[in-house]
Amino acid sequence: MEKQQDIGTPKISVAMTIAGSDSGGGAGIQADLRTFAFHKVHGTSAITCITAQNTLGVERVDALPPESVVAQMEAIVTDIGVQAAKTGMLLNQTIIAAVAAQVEALNLTNLVVDPVMVSRTGAQLIDDAAIATLRTALIPHATVLTPNRYEAQMLGNLEIQTLADMQSAAQRIYQLGAKAVLVKGGGLQGDLRSVDVWFDGQQLETLAAETVETTNTHGTGCTLSAAIAANLALGYEPLTATRRAKEYVTTALKYALAIGKGQGPVGHFFPLLVNNSWSASS
């Protein structure tokens, strides 16, 4: 029988997320796949761990065996192929080491590394051995590295309070070998919450956006790194991809969802649903 004709776009970009599952649907794999879809990029996923999580926090985390993570990456890349990838929550040293080795073996380029180490509230999420491996084995493969305030403090070994501190951090962290570093401001005070600093060895840029007054910020970091990967997959240069991703996060924050008793998630698809009132019956 003849293969059915594709009805989608003739050429579709593909991105891969290597990250953890968030049962609450606001961060991790769930946020990444929605972000890819919003950008009309086909999303693939290598799941590293399963969190029992909601808007109030993480209750439990179960790691997958590193061999499973590596096999998922291989299955995706050897058949479908990807134009860009991102890493999120990698959880432990063995998974980080396995992912870094597989990134090398599969020759992955256009890699966004979101070094999920410390939550925006300052809680350390992975142990010191894992941080050391992230620093030496994975970060040197990053096209763009996106630490939040606390992660940047650890990676740059300095305190961050001001824009000047963010700039120093970006320059210091760049020495770890990523092609570009974006220090994110969400963990700072006032309007610095919406300011990020970019350094790629030549350009030191301040990326500022409108500050959105909301407590529903769950998933902002995941969404930003996934949107950078989506834009890289679409062929944009890293800095342009990052500027476009930041615009998307700002919009998603404006449509953030007041669900649950804690910090609700950003609204990945709500700009579309509100402005373009498609419904199944129409």
Ligand SMILES: Nc1ncnc2c1ncn2[C@@H]1O[C@H](COP(=O)(O)OP(=O)(O)O)[C@@H](O)[C@H]1O
């Ligand atoms: N209230 C806000 N208004 C606008 N942008 C924000 C706000 N909070 C965070 N951002 C942006 O969201 C992105 C994610 O940053 P951050 O929240 O620091 O990451 P993480 O979730 O990893 O802690 C950054 O681009 C940051 O500037």
Ligand SMILES: Cc1ncc(COP(=O)(O)O)c(N)n1
């Ligand atoms: C599975 C998983 N991955 C990542 C995050 C960080 O989320 P944020 O984007 O809010 O920093 C999370 N809470 N859960």
